[in-house]
Amino acid sequence: MVMATMTDTQYYFLCFILSFISIFLLKPLFKKPSKTKTSLDLPPSPPALPIIGHLHYLGPSLYKSLTKLSTKYGPLLYLKLGVSRCLVVSSASMANEIFKIHDLAFAERPSFPFSDKLPYGSSGFFVAPYGDQWRFIKKLCMTELLSAKQVEKSRVARHEELVRFLLKVLESAKKKQTLDMSVEIMKLTNNSTFRLAMSMRSLDEPHEAERIRKLVKESNEVGAKACLGDMFGPLSKLAFCLYGQRAIDVTLKYDEILERFLKQHEEISNERENEDLMDLLLKAYRDDKSEFKINRIHLKAFLLDLLRV
Structure with missing residues (x-):
């Protein structure tokens, strides 16, 4: 009776899903233990479930879940998140060793x-593969954006932004008005970072700050859902069908704002005596003989990374 109410397409789809699940459930039972690898090859790991691995250990608060696991299994923890593999490091000494001694391996x-289907692709510094672009941007950030000299030069700008933030809080307290601290803190961090990198403030208008805050929130939500689908291998294509267009739309909304920031910076670049990080990036953008040839997408992707910091 049940079969009579199903179309052929529904029936074949059900069979495919059942077969797919059965393969994942039964595969571990018939898998022979490797003779070349032992349990000593990997760090400690909690018991895993078929298909999802250790996903069931992760709650709404990720850092609390990882802290609980690290307390039980040690500062170096191996997790299997669907088809993805994860190494959790909760020790400062181990993190130092990874970033300084084994940095190339990680x-x-x-x-x-x-x-590859998104407007910016992997052009951003945070998502770029290890290579010429990543090394070039890192070199500029370390020598220009985060150098001791540049940080000292930016002390006045950072102080002004902090005073502006505190005055806004005091003014709201005197008037007994509700103040959205998430918006104000985002404005503080973004304006401080933009003044350091671009010699300009990014969020002068209230509606602009709110718009960017909503975009950051939406992009984080879409990214989290897309990454969840990516944990299950072939289902990443399903994640793109569900959330791909939304991710593209969010990026295009960002692009409109970032293009305006970039044009504003280009307009005032001749009025300043000191070069900032974006000036150096624009030089590389215009120089055919630059160490790494960057395009306008690279510039806007870098600005997007700054907004998401």
């Missing part, structure tokens, strides 16, 4: 789901 970062 330099490559996993690609974002369906990043």
Whole structure:
């Protein structure tokens, strides 16, 4: 009776899903233990479930879940999140060893789901694969954006932004008005970072700050859902069908704002005596003989990374 109410397409789809699940459930039972690898090859790991691995250990608060696991299994923890593998490091000494001694072994970062279909792709510094672009941007950031000299030069700008933030809080307290601290803190961090990198403020208008805050929130939500689908291998294509267009739309909304920031910076670049980080990036953008040839997408992707910091 049940079969009579199903179309052929529904029946074949059900069979495919059942077969897919059965393969994952039964595969571990018939898998022979490897003779070349032992349990000593990997750090400690909690018991895993078929298909989902250790996903069931992660709650709404990720850092609390990882802290609980690290307390039980140690500062170096191996997790299997669907088809993805994860190394959790909760020790400062181990993190130092990874970033300074074994930095090349951990330099490559996993690609974002369906990043090749997004407007910016992997052009951003945070998602770029380890290579010429990543090394070039890192070199500029370390020598220009985060150098001791540049940080000291930016002390006045950072102080002005902090005073502006505190005055806004005091004014709201005197008037007994509700103040959205998430918006104000985002404005503080973004304006401080933009003044350091671009010698300009990014969020002067209230509606602009709110618009960017909503975009950051929406992009984080879409990214989290897309990454969840990517944990299950072939289902990443399903994640793109569900959330791909939304991710593209969010990026295009960002692009409109970032293009305006970039044009504003180009207009005032001749009025300043000191070069900032974006001036150096624009030089590389215009120089055919630059160490790494960057395009306008690279510039806007870098600005997007600054907004998301």
